[in-house]
Each structure stands twice: as structure tokens, then as C-alpha cells.
Amino acid sequence: MPCPPRGCYTQQMINKDQRAGPANLPSAVHQEKLTLLLQQSHIAAYISVGVAAILVAVLWEQQSSDRLLTWMGGIVATASVRVVMYQSFRRHPPEVDENSHREFIYFAATLTYFAWWGIGSLWIMPKASYADQIIVLYFMIGLAGSAVAVFSANWPLQIGAVALLLLPIVSWFFAQGSLPEAGMATAGLIFLLSATRSARVLAGTIDTNLRLKHQLINANAVAERLARVDELTNLYNRRAFNEYSRLQAAQAQRTGNPLSLVLLDLDHFKAVNDSYGHAVGDDVLQHVAKMLRESVRESDICGRIGGEEFAILLPGTSAEKAQVVAEALRRQLYEIPFAFPDGEAIIHASFGVAQVRGEFSDALQQADSALYAAKTAGRNRVELCDNVTPIRRPGGEQSRR
Ligand SMILES: Nc1nc2c(ncn2[C@@H]2O[C@H](COP(=O)(O)OP(=O)(O)OP(=O)(O)O)[C@@H](O)[C@H]2O)c(=O)[nH]1
Numbered sequence: 512m513p514c515p516p517r518g519c520y521t522q523q524m525i526n527k528d529q530r531a532g533p534a535n536l537p538s539a540v541h542q543e544k545l546t547l548l549l550q551q552s553h554i555a556a557y558i559s560v561g562v563a564a565i566l567v568a569v570l571w572e573q574q575s576s577d578r579l580l581t582w583m584g585g586i587v588a589t590a591s592v593r594v595v596m597y598q599s600f601r602r603h604p605p606e607v608d609e610n611s612h613r614e615f616i617y618f619a620a621t622l623t624y625f626a627w628w629g630i631g632s633l634w635i636m637p638k639a640s641y642a643d644q645i646i647v648l649y650f651m652i653g654l655a656g657s658a659v660a661v662f663s664a665n666w667p668l669q670i671g672a673v674a675l676l677l678l679p680i681v682s683w684f685f686a687q688g689s690l691p692e693a694g695m696a697t698a699g700l701i702f703l704l705s706a707t708r709s710a711r712v713l714a715g716t717i718d719t720n721l722r723l724k725h726q727l728i729n730a731n732a733v734a735e736r737l738a739r740v741d742e743l744t745n746l747y748n749r750r751a752f753n754e755y756s757r758l759q760a761a762q763a764q765r766t767g768n769p770l771s772l773v774l775l776d777l778d779h780f781k782a783v784n785d786s787y788g789h790a791v792g793d794d795v796l797q798h799v800a801k802m803l804r805e806s807v808r809e810s811d812i813c814g815r816i817g818g819e820e821f822a823i824l825l826p827g828t829s830a831e832k833a834q835v836v837a838e839a840l841r842r843q844l845y846e847i848p849f850a851f852p853d854g855e856a857i858i859h860a861s862f863g864v865a866q867v868r869g870e871f872s873d874a875l876q877q878a879d880s881a882l883y884a885a886k887t888a889g890r891n892r893v894e895l896c897d898n899v900t901p902i903r904r905p906g907g908e909q910s911r912r
Contacts, residue, residue: 547607549617559590570637586869625658628675632647641691649679654716744800759824760869769830772822774816776882791852800813824867865881881895
């Protein structure tokens with residue numbers, strides 16, 4: 512089947528739309544937050560390994576090299592888990608609606624990384640000098656600040672990272688009991704509380720923005736669908752059918768492949784509405800649409816182009832073959848009675864067939880003439896345009912809508 516134009520619905524897409532509906536909003540937002548988080552945090556993992564190396568260099572003279580290198584090894588190992596997991600997410604992104612255990616492992620690895628930083632900082636901090644303690648506290652506060660920004664898409668991870676980084680060192684300072692250390696502890700605590708508050712505000716703002724974004728995406732998808740699909744029958748509406756058919760006609764002219772058009776109009780449909788009411792009339796239209804959808808090829812395009820008028824475009828099909836298809840549809844409709852409230856009755860339709868040989872509008876007029884000929888010849892029959900003298904309906908094509 513030739514590729515449909517961009518933004519144009521194919522029948523398969525319409526069928527898929529019917530099944531899928533708009534994306535699940537909470538899942539779509541969750542997935543986007545996860546993507547945002549992963550994108551930011553894997554670069555942050557490299558940066559924080561660099562920062563750890565600087566801290567090791569700064570403390571090299573004051574602390575045992577074994578201890579510093581062991582701590583650095585732990586930082587590299589836990590950061591590597593985050594990077595490897597990021598690569599795995601990149602290669603196999605989680606589906607919307609998937610409840611991913613990988614996500615849990617990633618969160619656990621990230622929190623372990625920050626716990627290693629937070630608890631390890633006490634282990635590598637030279638306890639004898641205030642200057643060294645301030646240096647370590649400075650590094651921890653800086654890292655906590657960047658964690659607020661990096662994990663802004665996930666509030667629990669933000670708070671977890673900041674708490675794991677700062678709580679051990681702040682508690683240790685408080686436990687020392689001296690005034691300078693209590694001052695450093697208080698400064699760290701104030702930073703911890705303000706970072707927690709900022710984290711919450713930032714995460715809330717991101718959540719609201721993503722929700723609005725996905726609501727807009729869903730609303731656009733629904734509007735796009737409504738503009739092209741007939742709500743009652745889920746077939747193409749007239750505008751979309753014509754648009755698609757014009758493109759197919761141009762393509763058929765280029766490739767030389769045959770293309771045909773079948774129009775069908777239910778017979779005496781007014782009587783159905785008058786006898787059973789509009790709601791039953793709608794049921795009949797849906798019944799016919801379902802039959803058409805299920806009977807034609809996947810590559811054929813069905814549309815409801817008027818009240819009780821349908822059209823089918825058949826790529827790769829000559830008028831003679833389209834006439835056979837139309838005849839089969841006519842018989843199928845005629846042979847399967849419709850269950851009306853007071854019993855079964857036959858629904859039938861008249862068909863007009865034409866081959867699209869140039870402009871689609873010409874073929875539409877020819878098929879319409881053939882359809883009119885089928886109506887005037889007694890209804891419930893198929894006419895091929897080549898067999899009928901072109902007839903303009905009284906009042907022209909417009910008068911039927
Ligand atoms: N239930 C329902 N009826 C519709 C809809 N659109 C158009 N109609 C009705 O379709 C009927 C068309 O009537 P006519 O144009 O006289 O055609 P007909 O009765 O089928 O007669 P022939 O085509 O000459 O066989 C009218 O009663 C319209 O109200 C719709 O969406 N739902």
C-alpha cells in the first residue's frame with residue numbers, strides 16, 4: 512500500500528485509535544519524568560566522580576591514601592552501576608504503563624551512591640582540623656545543591672540524595688559539642704531544610720508542567736481525530752476521504768496503477784428514520800459501516816461522505832474489479848437482515864462505480880452519476896459509470912448534503 516500522507520489517517524490507524532484511545536496521562540507523565548531524570552543524572556554521575564577525585568586530591572596530605580583510594584573506588588563502582596543502568600534504559604526504554612523493576616534498581620543504586628558519599632565523607636574527613644572539616648562540608652553542601660537540581664523530576668530521590676549527603680556529617684558535627692562544630696552543623700541543617708523545600712516546589716512545578724503538556728498532546732490527538740473521523744461510524748469523514756483520495760489519484764496517475772471509487776447510498780433510508788426514529792437510523796449506519804470495514808481490503812479506504820452515503824477507494828483495482836467488489840457488498844448487505852425493534856428487515860443500497868483516471872473530482876462525479884442511475888433504475892443494484900450516460904443529479908452534488 513502506498514504510504515499515506517503525513518498527518519493523514521489510514522483505516523488501520525483509525526482502527527488502532529479505536530482500540531488505543533488517548534495515552535494514559537499518569538503513565539505518560541511518569542515516563543517523561545523518568546527520561547528527564549536519567550538524562551540529567553548520568554552526566555551528573557560523571558561530574559560527581561570528578562568532584563570526588565578533587566576531594567581526594569585536596570585531602571591527600573591529611574588522610575591515609577589507602578582510605579582515600581578505597582572510598583574513591585566505592586564512588587567509581589556505584590557511579591558505574593548508575594551509568595550502566597542509564598545505558599540499559601537508553602537501549603530499551605520502558606513502555607508507557609510498564610511497571611519497571613529496573614527503575615527500582617536504578618533508584619536503589621543512586622541512593623547507595625549518595626549513602627557512600629555521605630557516610631564515606633565522615634570516614635575520610637580528617638578529624639583534627641576545622642579547616643579540613645569545612646572543606647568536606649563545603650563539598651557535601653555543593654553536591655547536595657546539585658542533587659536538588661539534577662533530581663528535580665523526582666521528589667523522593669531529591670530528598671533521599673540530600674538527606675544521605677548531609678545528615679551524617681551534620682549529625683557528626685552536632686555530636687562533637689563544640690561551638691564551631693555546632694555552628695557548622697547548624698549551617699548544614701539550614702541548608703538541608705531549605706534544599707528540601709526547594710526540591711518540593713521544583714518537583715511540583717515540573718509535575719504540573721508535564722501534566723499540562725500531556726493533556727495538550729492528548730487534546731490535540733483527539734481534535735485531530737475528530738477532524739478526520741466520522742464520530743458515528745469511525746470511518747473517514749467526507750473531508751478526510753476526499754483529501755486522501757486526491758493524493759491517491761495523483762499517485763495513481765504517476766504510477767499508472769488503477770484506482771477505483773465505489774459510492775453507495777442506502778435505499779429509502781428516510782423511511783427507517785421516520786418509522787423507528789433517528790437512533791435506530793444511526794444503528795443502521797453503524798451496521799453498514801462495520802460491514803464495509805470488515806469486508807474490504809486493509810488497503811482500501813472507507814468513508815462516510817454524507818448522511819446515508821458511503822464511499823470506498825480501492826487502490827490497485829480496475830473499475831471492472833471494483834464492480835465485482837460492489838456487487839459482493841450489495842449482496843452481503845441484502846442477505847443479512849437488520850434486527851429492527853419489531854423484527855428483522857432487509858437494508859439495501861444502490862452503488863455507483865467509477866475508475867479514477869485523472870482528477871479525483873471527475874471520478875466522484877462519474878460514480879455519482881452511476882449511483883443516480885442505479886437509484887433511478889430501481890435501487891438495490893450496482894452501476895458502472897462506463898455503462899451509464901453521465902447524468903447530473905437535479906440540484907447537483909451539493910443538494911444531497
Ligand atoms: N439516523 C440518521 N439519519 C440520517 C443521518 N444523516 C442523514 N440522515 C437521514 O437520511 C435520510 C436521507 O433521505 P433521502 O435523501 O430522502 O434518501 P432515502 O430515503 O434513502 O431515499 P433514496 O436515497 O432515494 O433511496 C434523511 O431522512 C436524513 O434525515 C444520520 O447521521 N443519522
